[in-house]
Amino acid sequence: MKIKRKILLFSSVWLVIMLLFVNGAIYFLFQKNILDNDLNRVKDHAESVTEAVNRAISENETDFSSLLNAYLPPNGMIRIVTEENTSVANSAKEYDMRLVPTKFQNQQFSAIRTIEGTPYAVVSYPLIWTDGSIVMLEVTEKLEDSKRTIDTLLIVLLLASLFLLIPALFFGNMLSGIILTPIQAMTKTMKQIQQTGDYQKLQLQGNSKDELYTMGHTFNQMIDILEKNYQKQQQFVSDASHELKTPLTVIESYASMLKRWGMKKPELLEESVDAIYSESIRMKEMTEQMLELANAENDMVLKKETVDLRDLCKQAAHNMEVSFNRDIRLVDLGLTSPVLADTNRIKQLLYILLDNARKYSEAEVELELGETAGTCYFSVRDKGVGIPIEDLDKIYDRFYRVDKARNRDSGGAGLGLSIAKQIVDAHQGTIDFTSEEGQGTTVKVTLPKGTERTVNANEK
Structure with a gap:
């Protein structure tokens, strides 16, 4: 029925x-x-x-x-x-x-x-x-x-009941039509989406703000989210295939040369092995970053605890210095308060920002620490090539590089800042870039102060 x-x-x-x-x-x-x-x-x-x-x-x-x-x-x-x-x-x-x-x-x-x-x-x-x-x-x-x-009296009551029942049935039919029209429209729209694959929205009449209007508005918002996610997925697949195409082509080319002349030309053998190894490592890193970024789309799970941000920054700076033989100067402006955060995620965030600074600058990298009334912060400053003003709003896009002609070995896959943004957002913090071409770039990350009793909506 x-x-x-x-x-x-x-x-x-x-x-x-x-x-x-x-x-x-x-x-x-x-x-x-x-x-x-x-x-x-x-x-x-x-x-x-x-x-x-x-x-x-x-x-x-x-x-x-x-x-x-x-x-x-x-x-x-x-x-x-x-x-x-x-x-x-x-x-x-x-x-x-x-x-x-x-x-x-x-x-x-x-x-x-x-x-x-x-x-x-x-x-x-x-x-x-x-x-x-x-x-x-x-x-x-x-x-x-x-x-x-x-x-x-009995006749009057019967006639009154009849006169009430007939309009009630009429208006009940009208009311059911009013209630069911948006549902029928939604069902029709969903069937059209299923048949055509095109995302369509409901045409909302008036601005009554009742439950039916809210349901239609929520449906349209859901369609917006689905369409946006679909476009992101398409863009991600397109970008990923484009990015993976180059290392796969390099590996295929060197493998083909090895097959034909590798045994006869020792210098070609060494060059091919190095190139294949390098591209394989880059593909592995890129794949891991893509998987991590895809997982981060579904509300990053955090294991929060009270973290001494100062000790964490000192450790990350020391590890980067030892690994890459680069000078990283730590400037402490009085950071004493802890933050409630996921230790491993904050380490990952520090490594991404310090690694970017190392790649785009040959000079010393500066890591500054401090706090304000309700927040703690750290900033990473380099003296590299800088970022043009018109590119600042695109730096969090996946696979985006400021310098398209830049050597891939130093430029990376263009996924690090997307992951960094996801980590900061999950901690309800902020990340800001200031940069000047030819002078360098400063990245400032601000995190809310907290204790283990702090309630955070992102904690699971």
Whole structure:
């Protein structure tokens, strides 16, 4: 069953149940109130008749028929019944009233009786008859007017329910259409995306900001993210294939030369082995970086702990000095506070920035440490070729190199800064570049201070 039919069925059934409950309560309460009022009125009248009969008995009067006629209700009957259920006096304007069955009661009695669909108010009082026996004076009144009023109320309630139910069904159908239209549009759009492969968005009407609008807006945002990720994936595959094509071509060319002349030319053998080894190492490093960068797209997992950033910088600088025989000067401007960070990721970040500075500069590299009111920072400064202003906003792009003609051995794969940006973002820090062509580049990384009790949204 479709949702639209479910909504209509559910709303209709509940509306009918509520109407039955409310209208039924109104009908029965109104009926009880009317009949109770009629019964009380007949009781008062019966009490007056009883007093009059008792007075007549005490005065030895015998014309009870005239007395009963004087108190006879417009649409009723008065009779005096013995213990044998026989009538000793009876007064009624309609003969049919005399046929109403009776039962002797030796105590006061009142009730509403329904005979052939018509309600009757019956009230009886016991009294002592002229011969000393106990008889029952019964006053009965046919409640036709009350029945007509109650029947009219029933018709009015039924018509009102019908008039409510029809518009409710109509507007329920309209409401289900309003609710389901965005869902149907979303389903249609998803099917078109599946069939054509083109990312499409919903056309949002108005600016109501209700849940349906929010759902459509969220769907469009999801499509934007999917399209953006797809474009990134396509660009990544394109760039990766382009970057891997060169070392593979070099390896293939040298392998082909080795196959043809390698054994005859020792100098070619040595050159080919070196070239193949170098390109293989570069391909390995590039592949590892690409895999790491791809994994970083899905919220980098951090193992945070309290880290002494000063000791970490000193260790990284020392390791780089020993590995590459380069001078790295450490400038401490008063860094004493710890940071809450992943030690291995911060080491990786330091190595990426120091390695970049080493590659693009022959002079000494400076590593500066410091802190402000709420943050700790370190900056890596080199005196290399610098970065043109127009390229500063592209340095985090994958495989991007400032100098396209630069030697690949010194320039790397162009993935390091993308990884560095991912690490800094995961730590909720900032990374800033300032550079001047021919003068050098400074990279400043700022991390928030913290302790092990610090709550970080990226920590898992």
